[in-house]
Amino acid sequence: MKKYLHLPLVAVLFLFGTSCDDQLDINENPLAATQVDANLLFPEILVNFSNIRESELDARIGTIPQYYEPAFGVIGDYALGLRSNTFLMGNVWSNIYTNVLKNSGLLERTALEAEPGTRNNIIAQAKIINGLAYWQATMLWEDVPYTEAVDFVTQLPKFDSQESILRNIAADLATAVSLIDEGSAKIESGDLVYDGDMDLWRRAGNSLRMKILMYIANKDEGSVSGDIAALAAGPLLETADQNAQLSYLDAPGNYNPYWNILNNFANGVNPTWYIASEASFNLISSLDDPRLSVYYDESEDAATVGTGDFGPVSSPGTFNGFGRTAAILSSTLIRPDRPDTYIVASETQLLKAEAILRGLASGDAQAAFEAGIRASINEYDGTDREVADSEVSAYIESLGSLDSKSDNAALLAVRQQLYIANFERLPDGWSEWRRTKVPTLQAPSGSQVSGVVRRFFYPPDEVGANTNAPSPKALDAPMWYEN
Structure with missing residues (x-):
């Protein structure tokens, strides 16, 4: 069951701050700036991360993977050479590093001060969101601060390579999942994603790790094939009702x-x-x-x-x-109660199907392929565009079996479905396109960028303040994980 963001954030934080379970009140001194109640801080992290994706990224970057095009050259227009980039990316950078990563780092540090054996689930929840935020950052800029980013000591953090960031995210996610247990405290009332359901957090952590490893496999299959094979055996996100998402309501103050x-x-x-x-x-x-x-x-x-x-x-x-x-x-795609989906079953199952087709994992590629398509279409159950199960089944049948196709055609079919499934998950869809190059895209005529955009400029404020910032690359320069 998804937890709805049904109150203004200030009210939510007030309520969480005054009604947390005793086992989660990991402050020894409630006035200490370096300690905070887990149920109070976690909603702020989740809401800030969602706001970045929905108001800044989803509303602006759909022209890049060409899911949509603005009908006039103002909002994120590709043909303007991303002239809106400076303001947009300054906001996103600041929110990721200040409002999300520093707070999730504080949450994890504070949890570590709790009595050993009581804190594992809280650390796991923090690490999974932390990994998601770092993934978002490296997908936008490639090399970004990671090892020194939020150590609460370094003022000018170094920029780590995308390869090292992805490998470290994967390792941290493995640690997070291994920490999940039945006996330790967990964030429940402050968990706007899963209400403290740690089985779903385990599935989400595994699914995000699968995704990260598939990026690495694009450049170096051998180093991650064993981990991908183990993850494909589960548990992973399997159906749409297991999606890690922040839900909104069609009510003032609670709109997407x-x-x-x-x-x-x-x-x-x-x-x-x-x-x-x-x-x-x-x-x-x-x-x-x-x-x-x-x-x-x-x-x-x-x-x-x-x-x-x-x-x-x-x-x-x-x-x-x-x-x-x-x-x-459509009005269904952009609607007041549209959820922000962080980690989803549709992408997970389609990535699993691809891994099986490529020999990176064993299993039934056709079953994962069909599960991914169903999970994507089922995300709209309960809306005015809900698709009947019979129609979904007929569509899947019309695509033919993967076994009946050549290896290349089967892989193309899976990657086409990945592109379609990520239609309203624009940061994810853009990242997947750079990995797969499906479908074929070209920069539109009149664009000030010669190729398809692969990255954003670093925010000028960061470049001016941090002498470790790399020299800028062309906007259409491929990232490390691309082929």
């Missing part, structure tokens, strides 16, 4: 931040701000995928057409590619 941008500036609707990109639209349409009507609505503004080389257009009420009306992101 992505939708709230539309609420504040466009009366809560998508006024053709986000329209379909050819890459995603054509792939989903060509497969006769039922998510076509989940992901897209159609604008009735006949004057709205995509810019650059984007912008499949269609007649009102159809997706036939003709007419003068652009397909736009």
Whole structure:
């Protein structure tokens, strides 16, 4: 069962701060700045991380992996050479390192001061979110501060290589999962993701580690194949109701931040701000995928057409590619109660299918493939675009069995589904595209970037303050984990 963020953050923190379980009150001195109650701090970490993803990243970077295109050149327009990058990335950098990583580091440090044998689950919960935040940072900038980032001593931390960061995240996640036990304290009322269900945290930690190891395997299969094989045996996230996510409500003060941008500036609707990109639209349409009507609505503004080389257009009420009306992101995709999904079953199962196909793990690739597709489509159960189980089964059958395809065709089929499943998980979809290069993307005409964007500039404030900051690379320069 998911825990809903149903109160303004200040109220949530007040309530958690006054009603924590005694076993979780790991302060000896409640006035000490270096100690904090786990149930008070964990919600702040989760909410800040979600706000980064939803209001800053999901609302701005969908043009890069070409899930959507803005119909006018203001919000994250690819063709502007990411001119909005400085402000956007300054916010994201600051929030990741200050509001998320320093607080999760403080949570872990404080837990270590508790009586041995009582703190393991709290440390595990902190380490998993910590790993997720560091993954986000390295996926945006490649080399970033890691070993010295939040040691509470170093003022100018060094920038670690992406390879070392990914390998260290994987090791920390293994440690986190190994710590989970039945007897120690855990964050429950402050756990807005799993309500303290440590079996689900174990699955989420394993699933995130599987993902990280698949990035490493892109460059060095041999060093991680054994770990991937062991993880594929489980336990992993298997169904949509196990997703690690922060849920929102359709109520003032509790809206999803992505939708709230539309609420504040466009009366809560998508006024053709986000329209379909050819890459995603054509792939989903060509497969006769039922998510076509989940992901897209159609604008009735006949004057709205995509810019650059984007912008499949269609007649009102159809997706036939003709007419003068652009397909736009649907009101189901951008909605007040849309959850922010941190780690999900759909991606996990599809990565497992890929690992089996590549000989990195044993198991039933077809079963994992089908489980991944079902988990993705089932994320919309309970919405106005819910897809019937019979329709899901018919779609999966239409794709044919992986065994009937050549090795390359089977791998392509899995990677296409990864791209589709990550449609509204834009940081994840962008990261996966850089790993797989599926589907084929090209920079739109008029872009100030010659290739597909792979990274963001370091924030000028960080470069100016930290002499360890690397020299900037071109925005389309591949990251270490890419082939």
